[in-house]
Amino acid sequence: MALNYHYHKVMEETADTFIEIFKGLQERFPNEIQTNKSHPHSRGEYNVYSTFQSHEPEFDYLKSLEIEEKINKIRWLPQQNAAHFLLSTNDKTIKLWKISERDKRAEGYNLKDEDGRLRDPFRITALRVPILKPMDLMVEASPRRIFANAHTYHINSISVNSDHETYLSADDLRINLWHLEITDRSFNIVDIKPANMEELTEVITAAEFHPHQCNVFVYSSSKGTIRLCDMRSSALCDRHSKFFEEPEDPSSRSFFSEIISSISDVKFSHSGRYMMTRDYLSVKVWDLNMESRPVETHQVHEYLRSKLCSLYENDCIFDKFECCWNGPDSAIMTGSYNNFFRMFDRNTRRDVTLEASRENSKPRASLKPRRVCPGGKRKKDEISVDSLDFNKKILHTAWHPSDNIIAVAATNNLYIFQDKVN
Amino acid sequence: MLSKGLKRKREEEEEKEEEKEALAVDTWWLDSDHPAVAQAPPAVASSSLFDLSVLKLHHSLRQSEPDLRHLVLVVNTLRRIQASMVPTAALPPVPSLPAAPGMADNLLASSDAALSASMASLLEDLSHIEGLSQAPQPLAEEGPQGRPIGGAPPSLGSLDLLDPATGCLLDDGLEGLFEDIDTSMYDSELWAPASEGLKPGPEDGSGKEDTPELKETELKDTELDYLMDVLVGTQALERPPGPGR
Numbered sequence: 001m002a003l004n005y006h007y008h009k010v011m012e013e014t015a016d017t018f019i020e021i022f023k024g025l026q027e028r029f030p031n032e033i034q035t036n037k038s039h040p041h042s043r044g045e046y047n048v049y050s051t052f053q054s055h056e057p058e059f060d061y062l063k064s065l066e067i068e069e070k071i072n073k074i075r076w077l078p079q080q081n082a083a084h085f086l087l088s089t090n091d092k093t094i095k096l097w098k099i100s101e102r103d104k105r106a107e108g109y110n111l112k113d114e115d116g117r118l119r120d121p122f123r124i125t126a127l128r129v130p131i132l133k134p135m136d137l138m139v140e141a142s143p144r145r146i147f148a149n150a151h152t153y154h155i156n157s158i159s160v161n162s163d164h165e166t167y168l169s170a171d172d173l174r175i176n177l178w179h180l181e182i183t184d185r186s187f188n189i190v191d192i193k194p195a196n197m198e199e200l201t202e203v204i205t206a207a208e209f210h211p212h213q214c215n216v217f218v219y220s221s222s223k224g225t226i227r228l229c230d231m232r233s234s235a236l237c238d239r240h241s242k243f244f245e246e247p248e249d250p251s252s253r254s255f256f257s258e259i260i261s262s263i264s265d266v267k268f269s270h271s272g273r274y275m276m277t278r279d280y281l282s283v284k285v286w287d288l289n290m291e292s293r294p295v296e297t298h299q300v301h302e303y304l305r306s307k308l309c310s311l312y313e314n315d316c317i318f319d320k321f322e323c324c325w326n327g328p329d330s331a332i333m334t335g336s337y338n339n340f341f342r343m344f345d346r347n348t349r350r351d352v353t354l355e356a357s358r359e360n361s362k363p364r365a366s367l368k369p370r371r372v373c374p375g376g377k378r379k380k381d382e383i384s385v386d387s388l389d390f391n392k393k394i395l396h397t398a399w400h401p402s403d404n405i406i407a408v409a410a411t412n413n414l415y416i417f418q419d420k421v422n
Numbered sequence: 423m424l425s426k427g428l429k430r431k432r433e434e435e436e437e438k439e440e441e442k443e444a445l446a447v448d449t450w451w452l453d454s455d456h457p458a459v460a461q462a463p464p465a466v467a468s469s470s471l472f473d474l475s476v477l478k479l480h481h482s483l484r485q486s487e488p489d490l491r492h493l494v495l496v497v498n499t500l501r502r503i504q505a506s507m508v509p510t511a512a513l514p515p516v517p518s519l520p521a522a523p524g525m526a527d528n529l530l531a532s533s534d535a536a537l538s539a540s541m542a543s544l545l546e547d548l549s550h551i552e553g554l555s556q557a558p559q560p561l562a563e564e565g566p567q568g569r570p571i572g573g574a575p576p577s578l579g580s581l582d583l584l585d586p587a588t589g590c591l592l593d594d595g596l597e598g599l600f601e602d603i604d605t606s607m608y609d610s611e612l613w614a615p616a617s618e619g620l621k622p623g624p625e626d627g628s629g630k631e632d633t634p635e636l637k638e639t640e641l642k643d644t645e646l647d648y649l650m651d652v653l654v655g656t657q658a659l660e661r662p663p664g665p666g667r
Contacts, residue, residue: 065487172490255506259499262495315478318491
């Protein structure tokens with residue numbers, strides 16, 4: 001199987017492989033799965049819960065373009081009953097999925113046979129009450145809503161509002177507001193498309209609703225700015241309420257200053273007081289009350305600053321890394337290259353580099369901190385910058401909302417790490 | 423070395439060259455108060471970076487649906503590089519053309535044209551994506567009458583200026599659009615697209631090629647020829663660039 005360099009093609013191919021591997025797992029190992037489900041932490045291993053195809057490739061006949069089925073973003077809705085709901089989006093279409101479990105089956109219907117054939121009512125001589133019997137766990141994913149045809153450009157973000165009724169979707173130039181129940185209409189709340197496309201110099205890179213104030217959202221740009229908007233001020237939020245930008249450091253200015261300042265992800269803290277932005281080399285924490293500069297800046301891989309030209313040449317400089325907060329907002333995490341990911345403790349100001357790789361990740365083994373040697377003499381156990389594998393990039397990470405469990409996506413493997421359980 | 427995906431041979435050599443010059447590129451920007459240093463090597467470094475950026479831009483434009491973020495960032499970087507290469511001349515922002523056709527750096531001028539033509543084709547494609555109707559026909563009629571906009575990328579103006587009822591261009595809108603642009607460039611052959619990556623404009627501009635412009639056209643064709651060959655993957659280095667088509 002020949003995999004070309006393109007990151008998304010790799011994801012596609014290995015997703016298929018994954019599906020093949022896990023098909024039929026529930027039929028073959030029902031007992032093991034049940035054990036894992038009840039005591040997941042005891043074995044330190046996770047198994048696939050459910051797999052489903054969210055989007056299919058589509059062909060836009062009008063523009064003669066293929067719309068890829070690759071998923072750009074997934075967002076869970078707050079859980080309101082036994083079922084789970086999530087929004088998933090590709091470049092053009094957002095879908096709402098319901099994922100529900102079925103582990104009981106009703107038996108003893110009056111009007112139906114066990115095979116489902118209808119019984120003739122006149123033949124029924126006695127009535128019985130159907131009883132619920134346990135069955136093998138079945139996880140069903142069903143599409144509940146399809147939100148289509150609202151984006152001309154590629155969707156990069158979706159964010160569920162704190163009102164649990166609306167959500168936003170953002171593409172390169174526009175942000176739309178949807179109601180979860182209504183699929184044939186959306187409201188455009190941000191439009192930065194210039195009247196003359198010749199004047200286009202900036203695109204939207206990420207957007208998110210405030211976790212508590214349902215009228216507030218932010219969006220970031222390719223120029224390293226963040227705009228906070230209040231939907232109460234006007235229907236079209238082209239004018240921001242707050243504008244966050246850190247002045248450029250003149251001593252580190254280069255041809256690539258704009259590219260590395262481009263923000264790839266923006267995330268509010270759980271408290272709603274701060275927001276975090278990820279640009280190419282750093283993670284910045286902003287206090288929403290101060291627009292002039294961030295309150296914290298954490299260097300992810302500063303040793304790459306002298307390599308920007310090469311990273312521009314091989315397009316790595318355009319990679320979009322995500323970032324995330326832990327539950328108490330005391331730590332933040334983001335990915336890097338060579339399957340490294342970084343965690344920063346905001347209180348102790350300590351940071352650590354860890355690696356997500358098969359060799360270093362036997363179940364229940366502790367991760368060893370890694371170090372990158374920026375240049376010159378390499379100490380023992382350090383990796384030199386030139387040995388880093390730039391094809392192994394960790395773009396997606398997620399932190400459990402309340403526990404110390406993290407998920408790290410490394411190209412074709414998903415790693416789940418947790419605090420040591422004795 | 424930095425790990426790479428599938429690479430063309432040319433790029434590997436180029437990258438080695440750039441590895442050496444990477445520091446030179448970055449530090450030149452910092453050491454702007456050392457003119458002696460800034461003169462000789464950085465001009466070379468910037469030129470290869472410029473070529474690389476133009477290559478990226480063309481590659482991006484060749485996608486069926488270009489990644490807008492990538493495109494915008496490359497174009498903006500190209501502007502910076504361009505501005506640094508000719509710091510004294512007051513260059514209007516890309517993709518507007520430089521005012522004086524007889525610029526000392528002909529390659530730069532032809533690159534601008536290629537860049538501008540690329541941007542024009544991209545923006546036209548994006549307009550089509552937007553679903554706006556295009557009306558090249560009215561423009562083609564205007565062209566032979568000697569209007570300077572004949573060779574111009576038609577869609578940039580026509581999008582905003584179509585009369586909804588008739589689909590024809592609004593005259594005063596056109597005047598307004600071009601009043602602050604030196605239209606002498608539009609009379610030259612530079613706007614005629616020569617590579618497959620660019621959308622063909624109206625035919626009227628083709629017959630107006632003047633001798634003084636030939637050299638710039640040749641250079642432009644040469645450069646596009648080269649880019650085309652590299653993109654198509656032929657051994658461009660072995661083949662000496664011909665004098666255009």
